[in-house]
Amino acid sequence: MIVEQIMKTELVTVPPTLTITEAREVMRHKGVRHLNVLSREGEFLGIITERDIKEALPSYLSNVPDSPVYHEPITTVLISEPITAHPLDFVEEIALIFYEARIGYLPIVSGGKLVGTVTTNELLDVYIEMTGANEPGSKLEIRVKDVPGVLNEVTAIIAAYKANVLSVLVYADQQDESSKILSIRVQMINPLPIITELRERQFDVLWPNVPGIV
Amino acid sequence: MRNAYFVYSPEQLGYKFSDSHPFNHKRLTLTMDLLKSVGALAEDDIIPARMATDEELLLAHDATYIDVVKKAGHGQLSPAQCENYGIGTEDTPIFKNMHEASALLVGGTLTAVDCVMEGKSRHAINLGGGLHHGFRGRASGFCIYNDSSVAIKYLQQKYNARVLYVDTDAHHGDGVQWSFYDDPNVCTLSIHETGRYLFPGTGAVTERGNGDGYGTSFNFPIDAFTEDASFLEIYEQSMREIFEHFKPDVVLTQNGADAHYFDPLTHLYGTMNIYQQIPKLAHELAHEYCDGKWIAVGGGGYDIWRVVPRAWSYVWLEMNDLPYPTGAISDEWLNKYQPEAPVQLVPTWEDPLDLYEPIPRTEEIREKNAQMMKKALQIIQKEQS
Structure with a gap:
């Protein structure tokens, strides 16, 4: 832009x-x-x-x-x-x-x-617009290994559920230098099937991530 | 005048995406059967839902969108052709006759409006409605047509009424809010889990309306893990202050039942206690400010076995001044539905006392929510001083 x-x-x-x-x-x-x-x-x-x-x-x-x-x-x-x-x-x-x-x-x-x-x-x-926060969607946060191809794996799962991605942010994981956090807004009210599948494939889904709880 | 009408037509059950979809109007049948089991719902309480006309749908929707919904439901469009309209997605798949089923949910809410405004009954309920995410030209969050948006426009045009819309669904009532964001004669009040993670992500305290409508949108985003006491604190104070401030002619409540601990889609820790108190106060304030005029619709609620039937029963019981049943739920109801239910049904009207493990940050969450409420209500307090 x-x-x-x-x-x-x-x-x-x-x-x-x-x-x-x-x-x-x-x-x-x-x-x-x-x-x-x-x-x-x-x-x-x-x-x-x-x-x-x-x-x-x-x-x-x-x-x-x-x-x-x-x-x-x-x-x-x-x-x-x-x-x-x-x-x-x-x-x-x-x-x-x-x-x-x-x-x-x-x-x-x-x-x-x-x-x-x-x-x-x-x-x-x-x-703010780039984060997609102005359109209806649910947010997923996933801790992933900092290696090529990971984003592709994650979005392939989202695509299989026909959910539109509103925004993708990638930021550093403060706890683990070899990881990154993906913050993805998907245009859907029920992201549970996606979360279940991500977890089945051993992805670390941080959702909801409230400090001190879970 | 009778206390209330229960709007229902079996055809409303046609709003069905699939057997495995979380939005399931079998909830209506479960609720009605539960009410019948305590003798609280008779045949002459029920009034059939009518179909909303295209003209009525146009009050809150675009003609091209209505056309797409019609064609999709008649097999004339592929999912790819509908995607720009939010249809044919995982959330809102195409199903047969989706226009007709959706228009019947809208019509049900209009029937409820007419019952109340024509003086047939003081209150009326259409549990099939409450599809608060529907947008002007787009389906969103399981909602195709927005019955409440259409009904509020209808209330304005036909009855020249000043409407307060109260939304206690765990998701922000975005569709209704945006429909009336500029309108000073419609006030929207939504209490919901914060949009940090949860759909739709909007509903911040700072969304207060726009232009002439500034100060007539109220949002109370509560934290994940919010429990009864904090929820009710927010509900009671916001309701009393906003009723007094706005002085509506009629109140429309959206009774989503997904703020319960059991609900799979959200992260709030409500219990049956909030679903007893929500209709009580709505009822009281409707009499105090609106000469009793109260229309209630359903909404979210994805634990259709353990939560929704009890939660929605309370709304109807309250409308009819019937005491809330306590203790055991009838064996007849439990035996009828336990075989179908994938979970163990709750055998009593109350929730078990050890519903969930105590959470570590109760007090901090309560305090944070209280601070949020103060900000949200600031605009009223400023005008008073």
């Missing part, structure tokens, strides 16, 4: 001439925490974050009603060379950028033009 498929293309943009107070109003009105600053020619100049505005303004506890800061142009808090990504980047790549750079907002830029944005929340949404 590439960034182009998940990025938001309705952009909240402002000119660099805006004051800090005005920028704060736009954020409130639009319900966003980041603004994209574009020149009159449409060139992407950078971003304004709610956090930088908050840091610049006097605390509302300090009671400074007419601080000159309110009327400063936003260029004073502009992040002029933010971290950006390209629409053809892979979603996994930008996930890593979010994680490593500890940022919450990523402008997507192509040919010097801003073409979209992605927030951590939107990225999380993509990952």
